[in-house]
Amino acid sequence: xxxxxxxxxxxxxxxxxxxxxxxxxxxxxxxxxxxxxxxxxxxxxxxxxxxxxxxxxxxxxxxxxxxxxxxxxxxxxxxxxxxxxxxxxxxxxxxxxxxxxxxxxxxxxxxxxxxxxxxxxxxxxxxxxxxxxxxxxxxxxxxxxxxxxxxxxxxxxxxxxxxxxxxxxxxxxxxxxxxxxxxxxxxxxxxxxxxxxxxxxxxxxxxxxxxxxxxxxxxxxxxxxxxxxxxxxxxxxxxxxxxxxxxxxxxxxxxxxxxxxxx
Amino acid sequence: xxxxxxxxxxxxxxxxxxxxxxxxxxxxxxxxxxxxxxxxxxxxxxxxxxxxxxxxxxxxxxxxxxxxxxxxxxxxxxxxxxxxxxxxxxxxxxxxxxxxxxxxxxxxxxxxxxxxxxxxxxxxxxxxxxxxxxxxxxxxxxxxxxxxxxxxxxxxxxxxxxxxxxxxxxxxxxxxxxxxxxxxxxxxxxxxxxxxxxxxxxxxxxxxxxxxxxxxxxxxxxxxxxxxxxxxxxxxxxxxxxxxxxxxxxxxxxxxxxxxxxxxxxxxxxxxxxxxxxxxxxxxxxxxxx
Amino acid sequence: xxxxxxxxxxxxxxxxxxxxxxxxxxxxxxxxxxxxxxxxxxxxxxxxxxxxxxxxxxxxxxxxxxxxxxxxxxxxxxxxxxxxxxxxxxxxxxxxxxxxxxxxxxxxxxxxxxxxxxxxxxxxxxxxxxxxxxxxxxxxxxxxxxxxxxxxxxxxxxxxxxxxxxxxxxxxxxxxxxxxxxxxxxxxxxxxxxxxxxxxxxxxxxxxxxxxxxxxxxxxxxxxxxxxxxxxxxxxxxxxxxxxxxxxxxxxxxxxxxxxxxxxxxxxxxxxxxxxxxxxxxxxxxxxxxx
Numbered sequence: 001x002x003x004x005x006x007x008x009x010x011x012x013x014x015x016x017x018x019x020x021x022x023x024x025x026x027x028x029x030x031x032x033x034x035x036x037x038x039x040x041x042x043x044x045x046x047x048x049x050x051x052x053x054x055x056x057x058x059x060x061x062x063x064x065x066x067x068x069x070x071x072x073x074x075x076x077x078x079x080x081x082x083x084x085x086x087x088x089x090x091x092x093x094x095x096x097x098x099x100x101x102x103x104x105x106x107x108x109x110x111x112x113x114x115x116x117x118x119x120x121x122x123x124x125x126x127x128x129x130x131x132x133x134x135x136x137x138x139x140x141x142x143x144x145x146x147x148x149x150x151x152x153x154x155x156x157x158x159x160x161x162x163x164x165x166x167x168x169x170x171x172x173x174x175x176x177x178x179x180x181x182x183x184x185x186x187x188x189x190x191x192x193x194x195x196x197x198x199x200x201x202x203x204x205x206x207x208x209x210x211x212x213x214x215x216x217x218x219x220x221x222x223x224x225x226x227x228x229x230x231x232x233x234x235x236x237x238x239x240x241x242x243x244x245x246x247x248x249x250x251x252x253x254x255x256x257x258x259x260x261x262x263x
Numbered sequence: 264x265x266x267x268x269x270x271x272x273x274x275x276x277x278x279x280x281x282x283x284x285x286x287x288x289x290x291x292x293x294x295x296x297x298x299x300x301x302x303x304x305x306x307x308x309x310x311x312x313x314x315x316x317x318x319x320x321x322x323x324x325x326x327x328x329x330x331x332x333x334x335x336x337x338x339x340x341x342x343x344x345x346x347x348x349x350x351x352x353x354x355x356x357x358x359x360x361x362x363x364x365x366x367x368x369x370x371x372x373x374x375x376x377x378x379x380x381x382x383x384x385x386x387x388x389x390x391x392x393x394x395x396x397x398x399x400x401x402x403x404x405x406x407x408x409x410x411x412x413x414x415x416x417x418x419x420x421x422x423x424x425x426x427x428x429x430x431x432x433x434x435x436x437x438x439x440x441x442x443x444x445x446x447x448x449x450x451x452x453x454x455x456x457x458x459x460x461x462x463x464x465x466x467x468x469x470x471x472x473x474x475x476x477x478x479x480x481x482x483x484x485x486x487x488x489x490x491x492x493x494x495x496x497x498x499x500x501x502x503x504x505x506x507x508x509x510x511x512x513x514x515x516x517x518x519x520x521x522x523x524x525x526x527x528x529x530x531x532x533x534x535x536x537x538x539x540x541x542x543x544x545x546x547x548x549x550x551x552x553x
Numbered sequence: 554x555x556x557x558x559x560x561x562x563x564x565x566x567x568x569x570x571x572x573x574x575x576x577x578x579x580x581x582x583x584x585x586x587x588x589x590x591x592x593x594x595x596x597x598x599x600x601x602x603x604x605x606x607x608x609x610x611x612x613x614x615x616x617x618x619x620x621x622x623x624x625x626x627x628x629x630x631x632x633x634x635x636x637x638x639x640x641x642x643x644x645x646x647x648x649x650x651x652x653x654x655x656x657x658x659x660x661x662x663x664x665x666x667x668x669x670x671x672x673x674x675x676x677x678x679x680x681x682x683x684x685x686x687x688x689x690x691x692x693x694x695x696x697x698x699x700x701x702x703x704x705x706x707x708x709x710x711x712x713x714x715x716x717x718x719x720x721x722x723x724x725x726x727x728x729x730x731x732x733x734x735x736x737x738x739x740x741x742x743x744x745x746x747x748x749x750x751x752x753x754x755x756x757x758x759x760x761x762x763x764x765x766x767x768x769x770x771x772x773x774x775x776x777x778x779x780x781x782x783x784x785x786x787x788x789x790x791x792x793x794x795x796x797x798x799x800x801x802x803x804x805x806x807x808x809x810x811x812x813x814x815x816x817x818x819x820x821x822x823x824x825x826x827x828x829x830x831x832x833x834x835x836x837x838x839x840x841x842x843x844x
Contacts, residue, residue, distance in 0.1 A: 338824075
């Protein structure tokens with residue numbers, strides 16, 4: 001599989017790390033997050049697992065700015081992101097996918113990926129009206145977009161409306177959008193849920209490649225096999241709390257974890 | 264013949280209004296019930312500058328557009344920060360009070376008496392006086408509006424607008440500052456509406472508040488929806504249909520008051536019927552799904 | 554001072570009633586039912602028709618007008634809204650359909666009743682009586698009392714009856730409500746009827762104090778909508794608080810500025826609220842957070 005050119009990565013130590021402390025969030029009386037404190041590595045694959053209602057998606061929403069925590073803070077390196085708007089957080093290189101797949105369904109696959117490209121001068125009113133150099137930038141963005149589509153294996157479908165893709169292909173598309181946005185940290189909400197086993201393999205393979213590129217992939221999942229296969233670290237949540245955090249071999253063998261999950 | 268040209272001029276004016284509203288409602292998915300108010304802002308600014316200070320048409324036109332764009336921020340910034348639903352309410356409120364200002368600030372606008380004697384435009388030596396002249400001017404303005412709207416929609420800016428319409432959360436997750444896009448689209452839409460107002464003022468040479476009521480705003484909405492929101496031809500078709508068809512009522516011989524009511528009953532009902540059976544309008548493809 | 558306050562409370566209670574009907578529909582259906590304004594007008598004109606044209610006594614005229622308006626509200630809910638909902642139409646489509654209905658209905662009234670202003674007042678303005686230092690006419694007192702009564706009644710019904718619980722369930726999450734067995738269709742139709750009825754009452758009451766014109770619906774809508782936003786869009790009590798607040802602010806504002814500015818005052822208050830206190834005096838914001 002062809003890989004798009006990778007920007008020169010700084011050494012692992014100097015990559016700003018995502019971490020949070022003391023996050024609390026209450027909805028209508030239910031505590032969705034209780035005093036959540038986590039530090040993510042600067043790259044690798046981290047899985048967040050837990051029963052339904054454990055607060056996994058809520059955590060993702062808070063870390064991407066779509067929900068404001070009641071108390072607590074989170075940081076990317078030295079920058080505090082707690083009250084920052086979601087689009088600003090996205091521009092800092094943190095991309096995400098959603099449990100209910102969000103895409104622009106009426107528009108071709110390629111358009112979705114081109115939408116994701118950052119720093120487009122055509123998105124400013126002046127440049128939309130007076131298009132000096134716009135065509136060249138659009139062409140460059142189109143090239144990048146196509147290369148990311150090739151990376152996930154959707155280049156054949158580039159001109160189909162996104163709504164006509166299969167469910168699994170749409171998940172690949174959301175991944176391509178995150179990558180086109182030049183994200184260094186990807187927060188994926190159930191990337192392989194409800195997807196054909198072949199596709200699951202493909203997606204997990206892509207996640208491994210992303211790790212190889214020095215990116216941090218954090219994903220929420222229910223599929224334990226997937227977690228065992230790719231995760232470097234596992235975070236277990238239950239009722240809004242972190243109840244375990246460590247290597248999958250170690251964490252997933254603990255009986256109390258399995259009980260909390262299944263019981 | 265004169266009558267036909269007059270109708271065509273009105274069609275051109277409404278095309279500008281419909282296209283500019285479509286940029287907001289059709290392409291971005293934000294409904295505004297204040298379009299007639301911004302049209303009135305352009306008309307009054309232009310008319311006052313011309314009658315009180317002798318300002319030439321072109322400057323008055325630009326001034327009207329600038330005033331409309333600036334004032335649009337008062338409506339859009341507080342409401343869009345919160346939620347699109349608040350925006351609709353804010354535009355409705357704005358429309359109502361702007362009419363109230365046009366009607367009651369007698370010192371400035373002469374209230375219900377209106378502003379008569381607006382001079383015909385003189386554009387770089389061309390004295391626009393005959394109906395045909397105005398038709399050319401109207402067509403030029405419509406062409407300009409079409410150009411601006413089309414440029415915006417076909418650029419990446421338009422791509423983001425469509426994304427906002429479909430799924431704003433997705434757009435935000437991709438790093439787009441959706442507030443900027445919505446506020447800008449509204450300002451452009453308001454400015455274009457104001458330009459139509461200026462043209463109207465200098466054509467009829469008399470304006471009064473009754474041309475810029477909430478009913479007018481809803482008429483413009485109807486044109487966009489019935490024609491087909493979010494499409495290139497939709498607003499144009501809608502403007503043409505909703506200007507020309509009611510003129511047929513004129514020939515049926517009804518008293519003018521009754522005709523006015525009947526016309527509004529027709530397009531009100533058309534709006535309801537369209538929403539129930541053909542939300543994408545006559546020639547559109549986008550049906551406000553979701 | 555007290556006089557201004559009293560005037561404000563009377564006007565505000567009418568705004569609150571309009572706002573209440575509007576908020577009821579919004580909370581269960583999540584769209585702005587602009588036709589509410591036309592129902593307000595319809596109620597007033599129907600009462601006028603029964604009372605002055607057919608010569609029936611005032612109270613039955615009013616009641617019949619309210620019932621008929623409620624029926625029209627039901628018609629909209631059953632034939633327009635239901636079919637839109639079954640097609641999964643979004644709130645914008647419903648708003649547009651409601652807007653179209655408003656225009657059509659309002660002009661139908663104008664066609665049948667004429668554009669000139671009418672009045673529900675029978676005699677010349679009565680002297681009125683003194684209350685706590687303010688002068689209130691009988692009509693004003695009736696307005697305030699009826700509004701308060703209806704408000705209390707609605708609040709009680711929402712909080713303590715089974716139907717009220719169904720309404721709250723639908724307002725919270727309509728899909729969840731269907732799943733737990735609430736007859737959501739019936740609940741929603743009920744809000745349309747109740748909303749229409751409340752609008753009609755407000756229209757009749759205000760019509761007793763001021764003039765009727767076919768366009769009065771827009772005015773009412775403006776006040777109702779602003780009341781609901783200032784009070785807090787998601788709460789029922791909010792419309793009451795918001796309505797009274799707007800009424801009082803307007804009353805005091807008009808004392809210091811010419812009467813023509815009363816709409817501008819209301820809008821300025823709206824904008825200030827949107828800037829500084831978007832939750833309204835009481836309520837919680839409209840939020841549809843990412844799932």
